[in-house]
Amino acid sequence: MTSAELPAPYGEGAASSSPSPGAPNGQTRPSTPTPPGRVRIHHLQQAKEQGTRFAMLTAYDQYAAQVFDETGIEVLLVGDSAANNVLGHATTLPITLDEMILFSRAVSRAARRALVVADLPFGSYEVSPQQAVESSVRLLKEGLVHAVKMEGGADYADTVRALVRAGIPVMAHIGFTPQSEHALGGYRVQGRGEASQRVVDDAVALADAGAFCVLMEMVPAETALAVDAAVSVPTIGIGAGPGTTGQVLVWQDMAGLRGGRQAKFVKQYADLRTALAEAASAYLDEVRSGTFPGPEHTF
Numbered sequence: 001m002t003s004a005e006l007p008a009p010y011g012e013g014a015a016s017s018s019p020s021p022g023a024p025n026g027q028t029r030p031s032t033p034t035p036p037g038r039v040r041i042h043h044l045q046q047a048k049e050q051g052t053r054f055a056m057l058t059a060y061d062q063y064a065a066q067v068f069d070e071t072g073i074e075v076l077l078v079g080d081s082a083a084n085n086v087l088g089h090a091t092t093l094p095i096t097l098d099e100m101i102l103f104s105r106a107v108s109r110a111a112r113r114a115l116v117v118a119d120l121p122f123g124s125y126e127v128s129p130q131q132a133v134e135s136s137v138r139l140l141k142e143g144l145v146h147a148v149k150m151e152g153g154a155d156y157a158d159t160v161r162a163l164v165r166a167g168i169p170v171m172a173h174i175g176f177t178p179q180s181e182h183a184l185g186g187y188r189v190q191g192r193g194e195a196s197q198r199v200v201d202d203a204v205a206l207a208d209a210g211a212f213c214v215l216m217e218m219v220p221a222e223t224a225l226a227v228d229a230a231v232s233v234p235t236i237g238i239g240a241g242p243g244t245t246g247q248v249l250v251w252q253d254m255a256g257l258r259g260g261r262q263a264k265f266v267k268q269y270a271d272l273r274t275a276l277a278e279a280a281s282a283y284l285d286e287v288r289s290g291t292f293p294g295p296e297h298t299f
């Protein structure tokens with residue numbers, strides 16, 4: 001790529017105004033210019049400061065990571081949702097640190113530009129800040145990721161401090177935290193009404209401790225807006241309305257690969273499940289009929 005082809009970097013007046021359908025009160029926001037090299041934490045911070053938005057998608061394997069990376073998705077999340085989107089578990093709880101490292105390596109090797117973040121899986125960080133540092137070191141050293149994401153509120157501020165002290169960037173995950181689904185009584189919106197302040201307090205405590213970003217899952221849009229106003233770091237939402245700096249979706253939800261009922265916050269941008277079924281069915285028919293392989297596929 002020549003320098004003339006390089007997209008304009010963040011922060012050099014390259015942002016252009018475009019209608020932003022999700023913006024609160026019909027406001028428009030400038031679109032986020034793609035940085036020429038690796039997306040870094042400071043680019044996400046610039047997005048917050050300049051009022052632009054960025055996108056995060058989960059990725060667990062090489063090809064999905066490549067496609068999203070080439071598309072310009074700024075952040076790839078190797079989510080512990082690999083447990084229920086790749087490994088067939090009912091919840092995120094069973095996935096192990098070793099399994100997370102395997103998925104992380106695949107995504108990190110494929111991603112040329114995106115910031116790659118991996119989840120600290122259940123059981124790999126709760127015991128002590130030292131346990132969190134040891135697990136995160138493995139994710140960065142063996143999984144080759146650039147940052148970790150950790151579920152938990154203000155109680156985990158000391159853990160965030162320990163990670164930051166060790167040079168490990170931390171994305172905080174608050175609101176509905178799937179690893180605590182049994183404690184929270186299932187998939188439920190968090191931070192409604194008076195509980196909103198608790199979510200804001202969690203965000204402030206974690207950002208003060210050094211988290212570079214606060215992700216909120218399944219909180220009312222007003223709560224997410226209050227969090228976004230209370231912290232100077234970027235925020236990311238999933239089921240948190242349009243007022244956050246970034247948005248994230250599980251890629252199989254976004255692309256319509258997962259069947260069954262979808263959460264209210266999911267938008268399907270494709271129907272990969274049908275496309276894949278049609279391809280597999282055509283292949284099956286051709287194998288059965290002897291049409292495949294044809295002469296052009298034969299040595």
Ligand code: KIV
Nearest residue numbers: 058079080081238248
């Ligand atoms: O693991 C995951 O996919 C996540 C997203 C839901 C944010 O944590």
